[in-house]
Amino acid sequence: MVNMSKAVSKKDLVSWLKKHNQGxxxxxxxxxIDIFFSEIATALVCGDRVELRGFGSMVVRKxxxxxxxxxxxxxxxxVxxxxSLYFRPSKELVKQLNKSANDN
Known part of the structure; x- marks a missing residue:
């Protein structure tokens, strides 16, 4: 699992994936990872909604x-x-966050 005590960088994601994917x-x-985030950004700029099951959804609100x-x-x-980017976490993520908060 990625170290959650600090901000997670692209380098952290790459090294975590390398540990779990030797091929x-x-x-x-x-x-x-660059392509993944680029496609998300492109979709948001085009006005599309991005939904990542189990994580959440993102949409740009005008x-x-x-x-x-x-x-x-x-x-x-x-002005x-x-x-403005709006993120709505999935129910699964909210459950995990609440469980984690209650464990501490």
């Missing part, structure tokens, strides 16, 4: 224009349309 080289595993305020100068600033 592929590190370069090939890194390429697979946020409309609004008027914000600069806290230093109190000047009003118009244009934005996209």
């Amino acid at each position: 592929m080289s590190l370069n090939k595993l890194e390429e697979v 946020r409309g224009e609004k008027v914000a305020r600069n806290p230093k100068t109190n000047q009003k600033i118009e 244009g349309n934005k996209g």
